[in-house]
Amino acid sequence: MKPISCPHEASVSRSARTGCWDDATKAHVKxxxxxxxxxxxxxxxxxxxxxxxxxxxxxxxxxxxxxARLLALQAAREKALWPLAVAELVVKVAVILGLAAGIAxxxxxxxxLAASWLPGPVQxxxxxxxxxxxxxxxxxxxxxxxxxxxxLTEE
Amino acid sequence: MLDTAIFRxxxxxxxxxxxxxxxxxxxxxxxxxxxxxxxxxxxxxxxxKTCGNAALAxxxxxxxxxxxxxxxxxxxxxxxxxxxxFKTATSxxxxxxxxxxxxxxxxxxxxxxxxxxxxxxxxxxxxxSELRPVDRALLWLAYVEGFDHGEIASALxxxxxxxxxxxxxxxxxxxxxxxxxxxxxxxxx
Numbered sequence: 001m002k003p004i005s006c007p008h009e010a011s012v013s014r015s016a017r018t019g020c021w022d023d024a025t026k027a028h029v030k031x032x033x034x035x036x037x038x039x040x041x042x043x044x045x046x047x048x049x050x051x052x053x054x055x056x057x058x059x060x061x062x063x064x065x066x067x068a069r070l071l072a073l074q075a076a077r078e079k080a081l082w083p084l085a086v087a088e089l090v091v092k093v094a095v096i097l098g099l100a101a102g103i104a105x106x107x108x109x110x111x112x113l114a115a116s117w118l119p120g121p122v123q124x125x126x127x128x129x130x131x132x133x134x135x136x137x138x139x140x141x142x143x144x145x146x147x148x149x150x151x152l153t154e155e
Numbered sequence: 156m157l158d159t160a161i162f163r164x165x166x167x168x169x170x171x172x173x174x175x176x177x178x179x180x181x182x183x184x185x186x187x188x189x190x191x192x193x194x195x196x197x198x199x200x201x202x203x204k205t206c207g208n209a210a211l212a213x214x215x216x217x218x219x220x221x222x223x224x225x226x227x228x229x230x231x232x233x234x235x236x237x238x239x240x241f242k243t244a245t246s247x248x249x250x251x252x253x254x255x256x257x258x259x260x261x262x263x264x265x266x267x268x269x270x271x272x273x274x275x276x277x278x279x280x281x282x283x284s285e286l287r288p289v290d291r292a293l294l295w296l297a298y299v300e301g302f303d304h305g306e307i308a309s310a311l312x313x314x315x316x317x318x319x320x321x322x323x324x325x326x327x328x329x330x331x332x333x334x335x336x337x338x339x340x341x342x343x344x
Contacts, residue, residue, distance in 0.1 A: 004323045013298055041326060042298040044333070048280060049299050052200040058216075061191040065184055067217060068224040 006034045016042035088149060095141050103134050187224065194237050195220075197300065198244060205292045206248050207284060215251070219244040241300065242310040245292060249312065252288060282332035290325035297322055 006012075008028050015021045016039040029035045103110070107130075114126050198219065203212040222243050228236050283291055292311060296302040307322075308315040 005319055010301075010303075014301060017298070017301060037326065037330060038298070041294065041329060045294060045299045048204065048283070049197070049200045049295075052203060053196045056199065056203065058191075058195040058199050061188040061195070062184075064191065064195075064217065064220050065187055065224075068221045071221055072225065 006032055006038075008032065008035055009038050012038050013042045015039075017046055088145070092142065092145065095145070096138060099134060099138050099141070103130075190233070190236065191220070193233075194240060197237075198240055201241065201292075201295050201300065202244050202248070204283060205245075205288055205295060206251075207288070207291075211248075211251060215244050215247045218247055237300075238302070238306050238310070241296065241302070241306075245310045246312070248288065248292075282329060285332040286325065286328050290321075290328060293318070293322055293325045294329060 008025065011025055012029055012035040015025050029039055110130055111126065114130060118126065118129070195216075199212070199216055202215050202219075203209065206212050206215065219240055223236070223240050226239070228239055231239075286294075289311065293307060296307045296310060302310070304318040304322075305315050307313075307318050313321065
């Protein structure tokens with residue numbers, strides 16, 4: 001039965017990897033089954049590694065460098081734009097809350113205005129029409145913010 | 156293929172990359188170039204033969220170098236820099252396997268696993284493909300890269316004391332697999 005390891009394993013593996021065998025290591029490999037196996041495995045894996053390097057050349061160093069720079073720039077940009085993203089969110093929430101508060105505040109005024117403007121049969125739809133008006137106004141404001149967002153970012 | 160692949164956001168381009176988003180200057184390009192030429196072929200071979208998945212290998216390779224550049228380690232000992240790269244690549248692969256295992260276990264609740272859902276190993280020699288990825292990594296780091304047990308343990312997030320036994324078991328499995336594929340690979344153990 002082969003032993004679990006051998007003190008010469010590292011030097012045998014190094015010799016098999018580099019192809020430089022000294023006499024003592026060579027003699028030891030003849031005696032030790034574990035080290036014979038080590039040498040064969042190292043040579044076999046080494047041949048696979050060499051084949052791999054021939055078949056799949058690595059990308060150009062400049063490409064990897066460029067990719068890393070690109071990622072670094074993206075990360076820096078994200079970091080720089082972080083306060084602007086927070087500000088945008090705050091503005092959106094403020095616009096929505098402001099609109100909701102405004103509508104609640106002037107609700108009775110809206111009702112009387114709608115009662116005088118809308119014809120009789122449409123009166124029943126009054127809450128729906130008011131809600132739709134508020135929704136369209138909010139959507140228009142959010143669209144406006146979205147449109148000017150890129151301009152602010154550029155600035 | 157590499158031209159297009161190199162600039163597409165890899166699977167690690169999200170959270171992991173952002174974790175390194177502090178403004179650290181990248182190392183000098185010339186110094187990087189010489190280090191890259193020395194280490195990149197070995198690293199690529201290790202990743203490709205360990206994970207057995209070309210697309211994943213490409214992503215891991217790019218992400219490992221990106222993290223290395225962000226860490227700004229050029230002034231260190233070349234062996235340390237190499238160990239850092241191999242450790243980073245191994246960590247990325249381990250994270251991927253863990254995530255995949257988790258997803259597979261969730262998916263298997265609803266759909267039984269199919270041949271398509273099992274990771275493909277067509278890039279690997281048969282004897283290697285029969286081993287677990289961690290066994291392939293162990294053997295590669297020990298016998299192709301010549302890492303010592305401490306370096307292997309650090310790269311694979313294992314205890315140094317356990318490396319000797321794990322390496323022995325991985326060798327047995329490889330010897331057994333090679334024995335069955337002797338005719339194909341032309342090696343007798």
